[in-house]
Amino acid sequence: xxxxxxxxxxxxxxxxxxxxxxxxxxxxxxxxxxxxxxxxxxxxxxxxxxxxxxxxxxxxxxxxxxxxxxxxxxxxxxxxxxxxxxxxxxxxxxxxxxxxxxxxxxxxxxxxxxxxxxxxxxxxxxxxxxxxxxxxxxxxxxxxxxxxxxxxxxxxxxxxxxxxxxxxxxxxxxxxxxxxxxxxxxxxxxxxxxxxxxxxxxxxxxxxxxxxxxxxxxxxxxxxxxxxxxxxxxxxxxxxxxxxxxxxxxxxxxxxxxxxxxxxxxxxxxxxxxxxxxxxxxxxxxxxxxxxxxxxxxxxxxxxxxxxxxxxxxxxxxxxxxxxxxxxxxxxxxxxxxxxxxxxxxxxxxxxxxxxxxxxxxxxxxxxxxxxxxxxxxxxxxxxxxxxxxxxxxxxxxxxxxxxxxxxx
Numbered sequence: 396x397x398x399x400x401x402x403x404x405x406x407x408x409x410x411x412x413x414x415x416x417x418x419x420x421x422x423x424x425x426x427x428x429x430x431x432x433x434x435x436x437x438x439x440x441x442x443x444x445x446x447x448x449x450x451x452x453x454x455x456x457x458x459x460x461x462x463x464x465x466x467x468x469x470x471x472x473x474x475x476x477x478x479x480x481x482x483x484x485x486x487x488x489x490x491x492x493x494x495x496x497x498x499x500x501x502x503x504x505x506x507x508x509x510x511x512x513x514x515x516x517x518x519x520x521x522x523x524x525x526x527x528x529x530x531x532x533x534x535x536x537x538x539x540x541x542x543x544x545x546x547x548x549x550x551x552x553x554x555x556x557x558x559x560x561x562x563x564x565x566x567x568x569x570x571x572x573x574x575x576x577x578x579x580x581x582x583x584x585x586x587x588x589x590x591x592x593x594x595x596x597x598x599x600x601x602x603x604x605x606x607x608x609x610x611x612x613x614x615x616x617x618x619x620x621x622x623x624x625x626x627x628x629x630x631x632x633x634x635x636x637x638x639x640x641x642x643x644x645x646x647x648x649x650x651x652x653x654x655x656x657x658x659x660x661x662x663x664x665x666x667x668x669x670x671x672x673x674x675x676x677x678x679x680x681x682x683x684x685x686x687x688x689x690x691x692x693x694x695x696x697x698x699x700x701x702x703x704x705x706x707x708x709x710x711x712x713x714x715x716x717x718x719x720x721x722x723x724x725x726x727x728x729x730x731x732x733x734x735x736x737x738x739x740x741x742x743x744x745x746x747x748x749x750x751x752x753x754x755x756x757x758x759x760x761x762x763x764x765x766x767x768x769x770x771x772x773x774x775x776x777x778x779x780x781x782x783x784x785x786x787x788x789x790x791x792x793x794x795x796x797x798x799x800x801x802x803x804x
């Protein structure tokens with residue numbers, strides 16, 4: 396009887412420990428959602444000011460919310476991605492990892508593009524290479540205005556898939572340090588490359604923008620060593636004051652360091668998961684879920700509002716450029732969450748051999764297109780738009796590929 400009672404108590408203790416672990420994980424996920432929402436809002440606010448200046452000449456908001464906000468928002472997204480992949484990859488097989496990433500990135504991206512495509516009603520105006528999200532170099536047409544970040548994101552996932560195939564999931568910290576070193580060398584040796592938004596695959600590892608990804612991979616290790624303290628949060632704030640002092644490349648690195656610290660602090664917090672949350676935090680929860688959809692749809696909406704220079708006050712136009720994407724992102728965000736949940740479940744239901752086949756097929760297509768673009772190149776699309784940042788405008792540089800007015804009409 397005593398033995399049975401002891402087993403029951405042990406089971407109860409284990410259940411309590413598991414529940415506490417899940418509660419901590421849920422709280423961390425909630426705070427990551429807040430971070431996602433804040434990062435997306437940073438980019439939206441930045442772009443609202445940029446396009447207001449471009450179409451109306453009013454530079455007040457682009458001066459107040461300048462390129463530094465965009466740099467930090469993008470870097471936070473990348474650092475979050477690096478951290479989450481560092482947590483997921485060691486406990487997931489390579490094929491499942493890649494399929495989960497593919498069904499996370501492409502469906503809502505294609506949905507938003509399809510919505511814009513139908514709204515524009517220019518049926519022969521599309522670019523399949525751009526829609527592939529493979530880094531094929533300049534000369535493509537990216538209609539959503541933010542796809543350049545997805546080129547890096549998808550390449551990051553492909554790289555981690557290959558890392559997992561090689562059985563190096565437990566060496567992510569070392570790989571991240573090497574990658575940071577390569578990006579630092581590339582920043583020094585190839586400064587002109589750093590301003591290219593849509594590089595070919597051979598240039599991607601050399602770019603400073605990857606520092607946030609690589610830094611995110613280090614976050615679990617740094618958290619275990621109790622590196623993320625409130626003092627480091629103060630350091631992150633002070634680092635942000637250095638924006639603009641090191642040029643474009645320096646700002647990339649400053650944003651990466653600040654983003655890694657902020658995300659590290661976020662996942663290191665210990666707060667009461669049962670604490671009642673005000674409505675503002677519940678809204679951040681939801682917009683954390685919808686942040687990817689918001690990121691995808693906001694530029695076409697901002698341009699659609701401002702392209703005709705409507706006769707309304709600039710302040711109202713700028714506010715509308717923020718509020719409309721926040722509203723329109725809701726149905727896209729709901730669709731994104733629903734589809735990802737079901738697509739992920741579908742991927743998990745496949746047999747191991749089929750998952751491996753699908754993952755290998757995607758990888759062969761990705762690498763084949765990327766290598767061909769690097770060696771031979773592709774003819775530019777007829778409606779191609781600039782893919783290099785104008786460095787003489789820093790720190791107000793446009794951080795996403797600018798859409799031409801005719802690309803939206």
